[in-house]
Amino acid sequence: MIHWNSFSDFLAMGGYGLYVWGSFGATVLIMAVEPILVARNRKTTITRLKRQMRADSRAENRNTAE
Amino acid sequence: MTDRFNLYRYASPATFYPLAGALIPYFAAVSVVFGLAGLWLGMLVAPTDFQQGEGYRIIFIHVPASWMSMFIYLVMAFWAAIGLAFNTRLSGMMAQALAPTGALMAFLSLWTGALWGKPMWGTWWVWDARLTSELILLFLYIGYMALTAAIDDARRADKAGGILLLVGVVNIPIIYFSVKWWNTLHQGSSVNLTKSSMAETMLWGMLLMAMCFWMYSIAVAFARVRTIMLERERHTDWVKALLAGDEK
Numbered sequence: 001m002i003h004w005n006s007f008s009d010f011l012a013m014g015g016y017g018l019y020v021w022g023s024f025g026a027t028v029l030i031m032a033v034e035p036i037l038v039a040r041n042r043k044t045t046i047t048r049l050k051r052q053m054r055a056d057s058r059a060e061n062r063n064t065a066e
Numbered sequence: 067m068t069d070r071f072n073l074y075r076y077a078s079p080a081t082f083y084p085l086a087g088a089l090i091p092y093f094a095a096v097s098v099v100f101g102l103a104g105l106w107l108g109m110l111v112a113p114t115d116f117q118q119g120e121g122y123r124i125i126f127i128h129v130p131a132s133w134m135s136m137f138i139y140l141v142m143a144f145w146a147a148i149g150l151a152f153n154t155r156l157s158g159m160m161a162q163a164l165a166p167t168g169a170l171m172a173f174l175s176l177w178t179g180a181l182w183g184k185p186m187w188g189t190w191w192v193w194d195a196r197l198t199s200e201l202i203l204l205f206l207y208i209g210y211m212a213l214t215a216a217i218d219d220a221r222r223a224d225k226a227g228g229i230l231l232l233v234g235v236v237n238i239p240i241i242y243f244s245v246k247w248w249n250t251l252h253q254g255s256s257v258n259l260t261k262s263s264m265a266e267t268m269l270w271g272m273l274l275m276a277m278c279f280w281m282y283s284i285a286v287a288f289a290r291v292r293t294i295m296l297e298r299e300r301h302t303d304w305v306k307a308l309l310a311g312d313e314k
Contacts, residue, residue: 001111002110002111003110003111003112003113003114004110010109010110013120013121013123014114014119014120014121015119015120015121016119016120016121016123016185018181019121019124019181019182019184019185020120020121020123020124020181022181023124023127023128023177023178023181023182024127026174026177026178027127027131027174027178030170030173030174031282034166034167034170034286035285035286035289038286038289038290038293039289041290041293042289042292042293045293045296045297046293046296046309049296049297049300049305049309050309052300053300053306053309053310
């Protein structure tokens with residue numbers, strides 16, 4: 001069922017190791033990093049929006065107090 | 067009156083936001099399952115290609131990435147058309163959310179193509195129709211993102227970006243049919259249904275990987291669109307309530 005005789009065979013990819021793993025490596029890297037960047041952007045956006053909202057409501061309170 | 071108007075107008079982002087949030091874990095999980103199955107089949111079970119040896123295994127990401135790069139662009143162009151025709155708010159957000167993922171898919175298509183071209187053709191790059199039109203696709207994604215980022219007003223950015231997307235959509239059939247219309251170095255599909263059972267494990271590996279990429283793209287785009295929604299709808303009651311609720 002498994003095509004490979006050994007793990008080193010699998011890594012060598014019949015001499016195409018550099019090309020195959022270079023392709024898969026870049027893909028794995030991108031698919032790991034992109035969700036992290038999206039999550040981080042979400043966190044900073046929410047923090048910023050909350051800060052803005054608090055600042056806005058403070059300004060509003062000042063205006064009504066005057 | 068204004069309350070009712072607002073409620074109507076913002077109904078779709080307000081309802082789509084929690085729906086997308088609830089669906090993300092499922093799309094992510096299904097993507098992982100498809101990915102593991104596809105890698106198992108493609109990298110461990112599928113036999114050696116009689117022409118390209120083990121080097122052909124790049125196909126299991128090259129083809130899915132290329133398909134997604136074209137498909138995501140079509141979806142963005144669809145949203146651009148809806149946005150320009152009906153002036154809907156959600157459409158611009160969807161296009162915005164998809165663009166970076168589409169650009170990454172186009173990049174992966176070119177990157178894996180270069181790594182495949184070197185051992186098989188003897189060159190990383192050649193200015194043939196298929197490769198050049200895919201490079202133009204990457205530039206269209208980057209151009210769209212740069213253009214929309216350069217315009218401060220989100221609605222204007224959507225309109226300008228939407229026009230760019232609709233003009234650029236002509237590139238998609240050019241990519242797709244380039245191998246038929248011109249004499250290209252790029253080969254047609256080396257995997258097809260009519261061949262022996264050997265080709266079948268390759269085909270299934272590739273289709274599973276394509277599903278993995280598809281589900282991944284949906285999950286990431288949903289996650290991104292939720293942030294865009296919060297940003298753009300920050301003055302609405304539903305976002306204010308959501309942010310205030312989070313705080314407690």
